[in-house]
Amino acid sequence: MIVTVCKECNERYVGCHGKREDGSWRCQRWGEAQEEKAEERRRTQGEKIQKALMERYARENRFRFEKRKR
Numbered sequence: 100m101i102v103t104v105c106k107e108c109n110e111r112y113v114g115c116h117g118k119r120e121d122g123s124w125r126c127q128r129w130g131e132a133q134e135e136k137a138e139e140r141r142r143t144q145g146e147k148i149q150k151a152l153m154e155r156y157a158r159e160n161r162f163r164f165e166k167r168k169r
Contacts, residue, residue, distance in 0.1 A: 104132040 105111050105128065115126045124130025 104128055 105115075105126070108126075108128065110126070116129050117125055119125060124133070
């Protein structure tokens with residue numbers, strides 16, 4: 100998690116972390132950090148979905164194997 104992006108920024112002021120009306124970030128460094136953070140969330144979410152799918156696949160395979168053994 101990126102916490103210290105603006106810690107020593109000389110241009111920091113109240114409201115600098117918002118977006119303008121056109122959707123661009125007021126502070127470029129903060130915007131880049133937020134986009135990196137969003138990308139990390141998307142990647143992590145994808146990994147969670149993939150893990151859940153693999154767990155389900157393994158469970159179903161185990162069930163089919165048990166069923167075949169009987």
